[in-house]
Amino acid sequence: MVHLERIALCALLAVAGTPALAQQAEFTPEQLTVRDAIDPGPNVLVYQQEWKGAGSIAVFGKNDLAFKGLMTSGMMGQMVVAPDGRRAYGQSTFMKRIVYGDFEQVVQIYDVPTLSVVGEIALPPKAAMTLGYEPMFRLSADGAFLYVQNGTPAASVTVVDTAKGTAVQEIPTPGCWGIYPSTAGHAFSTICGTGTFQTFALSAEGTVTGKTQSAAIFDVDTDPIFISGARVDGDLVFVSFNGTLHRLSDADGTVKAVASRRITDGVEGAWAPGGYNLIAYAAKAGVLFVGMHANAGDGSHKNPAEEIWAYDVKGGTVLSRSPVEHIASLTVSDDDAPVLFGLSEEPKLYRFTSDPAAGFTLTAAGTAAITGFASVAAVTP
Amino acid sequence: MTNLFDAILDRFDRLTERGTRAVAKTSGRRSFLARAGSAMLGGAMMPLLPFDRTFGQAFAATPGGAVDEALQCEYWRYCALDGNLCSACGGSLTQCPPGSEASKVAWVGTCRNPNDGKDYLVSYNDCCGKPICDNSPFCLTSKGERPGYRMGLHNDINWCMANTSKGYHCTVAVLVGLAE
Numbered sequence: 001m002v003h004l005e006r007i008a009l010c011a012l013l014a015v016a017g018t019p020a021l022a023q024q025a026e027f028t029p030e031q032l033t034v035r036d037a038i039d040p041g042p043n044v045l046v047y048q049q050e051w052k053g054a055g056s057i058a059v060f061g062k063n064d065l066a067f068k069g070l071m072t073s074g075m076m077g078q079m080v081v082a083p084d085g086r087r088a089y090g091q092s093t094f095m096k097r098i099v100y101g102d103f104e105q106v107v108q109i110y111d112v113p114t115l116s117v118v119g120e121i122a123l124p125p126k127a128a129m130t131l132g133y134e135p136m137f138r139l140s141a142d143g144a145f146l147y148v149q150n151g152t153p154a155a156s157v158t159v160v161d162t163a164k165g166t167a168v169q170e171i172p173t174p175g176c177w178g179i180y181p182s183t184a185g186h187a188f189s190t191i192c193g194t195g196t197f198q199t200f201a202l203s204a205e206g207t208v209t210g211k212t213q214s215a216a217i218f219d220v221d222t223d224p225i226f227i228s229g230a231r232v233d234g235d236l237v238f239v240s241f242n243g244t245l246h247r248l249s250d251a252d253g254t255v256k257a258v259a260s261r262r263i264t265d266g267v268e269g270a271w272a273p274g275g276y277n278l279i280a281y282a283a284k285a286g287v288l289f290v291g292m293h294a295n296a297g298d299g300s301h302k303n304p305a306e307e308i309w310a311y312d313v314k315g316g317t318v319l320s321r322s323p324v325e326h327i328a329s330l331t332v333s334d335d336d337a338p339v340l341f342g343l344s345e346e347p348k349l350y351r352f353t354s355d356p357a358a359g360f361t362l363t364a365a366g367t368a369a370i371t372g373f374a375s376v377a378a379v380t381p
Numbered sequence: 382m383t384n385l386f387d388a389i390l391d392r393f394d395r396l397t398e399r400g401t402r403a404v405a406k407t408s409g410r411r412s413f414l415a416r417a418g419s420a421m422l423g424g425a426m427m428p429l430l431p432f433d434r435t436f437g438q439a440f441a442a443t444p445g446g447a448v449d450e451a452l453q454c455e456y457w458r459y460c461a462l463d464g465n466l467c468s469a470c471g472g473s474l475t476q477c478p479p480g481s482e483a484s485k486v487a488w489v490g491t492c493r494n495p496n497d498g499k500d501y502l503v504s505y506n507d508c509c510g511k512p513i514c515d516n517s518p519f520c521l522t523s524k525g526e527r528p529g530y531r532m533g534l535h536n537d538i539n540w541c542m543a544n545t546s547k548g549y550h551c552t553v554a555v556l557v558g559l560a561e
Contacts, residue, residue, distance in 0.1 A: 051513050051539070051548075051549050052512040052513050052548065052549075076539055093547070095547060095548060098512075098548070099510060099511055099512050099546070099547075099548025099549075099550075100509075100510040100511070100545075100546035100547075100548050101546070103547060128529070128538060128542075129538060129539035129541075129542050129547065130529070130537050130538040130539065131537040131538075133537075151529065151532070151538055151542060152542060152543060153486055153532050153538070153540075153542060153543065155529070155532065175530065175532075176530055177528060177529030177530040177532070178528075178529070178530070191528070191530045192530055193530040193531050193532075220527075220530075220531065224527055224528065224531075225528075226528065227528045227529065227530070298524050298525065299460070299461070299522060299523045299524035299525065299526065300523075301523060301526070302521065302523050302526075
């Protein structure tokens with residue numbers, strides 16, 4: 001009986017096995033690999049902040065918003081991208097039990113082409129756990145130092161040597177907020193709650209060599225400024241809640257007022273700036289883009305933009321007003337015809353082209369899905 | 382702003398400045414918190430404030446009225462609240478949910494109670510040590526809110542920053558004084 005069963009089983013395998021073996025001969029198994037690098041070309045990087053887990057930096061192609069991948073971040077962090085677009089830095093918080101327990105804060109160093117963390121620098125555990133704002137985490141003009149905004153809630157700035165990979169110094173900046181590095185050397189300025197600016201001079205080693213205080217620049221109570229700032233021909237530019245554009249110089253080591261002007265003068269509808277990183281300057285084109293909303297009042301300063309205004313800083317005129325939807329933060333390329341990217345609270349990444357012949361009027365040119373609290377973006381060459 | 386409001390902010394600024402200097406000298410964050418945490422804004426600040434301690438509760442806790450309103454972002458106390466409502470997350474207007482920690486520091490808003498027409502100082506304490514309570518409404522209002530250079534009025538930062546457990550969970554709205 002057993003013998004007969006074995007004969008039957010062999011016959012069955014012979015019939016069924018022949019085509020299976022033939023298929024196996026034709027089949028080449030796929031190999032699992034890791035892609036070496038992203039496609040080359042200019043990118044737009046979006047910091048996707050998270051408050052209950054890992055954040056990330058999303059990389060999109062500048063020209064088509066093709067999604068190229070993610071770089072890993074921690075919680076409640078910040079991002080700054082080096083001018084060449086190949087190196088980026090993240091300031092991250094990591095808690096042992098994600099939302100409780102011991103925690104550490106670090107700078108993560110990213111190689112953008114390979115989407116990889118290639119280094120880490122330990123920080124004093126004081127970095128501000130705040131929504132993404134460009135002035136919270138900056139790079140010196142020569143890339144030698146990173147400046148980290150601390151808030152415990154006492155304000156201070158940690159200076160990080162990027163070459164040595166160490167925190168050099170913590171500089172107390174009581175009552176002041178935001179970091180605005182000088183265009184040369186290693187100084188930085190900060191906005192103070194008295195309506196003034198303080199400027200800290202730093203040595204080549206990153207240690208403080210002097211401090212200056214400006215005269216009163218703005219009225220903290222009646223027309224406070226946003227911390228979102230831009231560089232315009234070497235000057236610092238800020239806008240206020242009521243729409244005053246302040247142009248300041250830090251060239252001689254102390255912040256001084258150069259000019260101020262209401263960008264909303266003569267405009268009906270109580271328009272005012274609003275959002276988070278709400279201004280962006282396209283240097284070649286010489287145009288400042290500002291997120292604006294109508295019917296402004298107390299508490300509307302974070303309203304996302306209903307229009308983006310293209311403003312000629314030199315001429316002091318609004319060149320164009322482009323309707324948009326819910327854009328809370330901006331960044332812009334430095335092309336002759338700037339490409340502007342907006343982040344909405346949905347959240348979504350918007351791409352706009354601009355027309356220099358029509359006052360840099362914006363035209364919608366694509367969207368991409370993003371995640372988390374996304375309010376910082378950067379365009380690379 | 383009112384004198385009381387200014388007094389709170391001045392005290393806040395002094396504390397943070399002194400704290401920063403101490404930290405710069407000692408790098409002892411916990412020693413800073415041990416001093417400042419007992420006197421900054423929030424529950425610990427309340428004994429320092431000389432005002433009527435009913436805080437409008439007779440108007441705020443109307444049965445069937447404020448209790449339900451407290452679950453909505455439009456409730457008057459939430460005029461400068463950026464976060465998820467603890468009142469809809471197992472806590473209340475003045476209580477953190479069980480198992481969480483009350484933040485040691487907070488930001489302050491000035492909100493008008495439509496029931497009595499008075500302006501109240503509202504301490505927006507975060508509750509800490511748990512994930513964001515996305516089960517409750519997320520609200521974003523910014524009346525009187527200011528950037529971080531007026532830290533005591535700033536609502537974009539994690540006010541669990543001074544706690545041992547720093548995970549943001551939700552936000553309460555505690556009346557700590559009259560604004561006039």
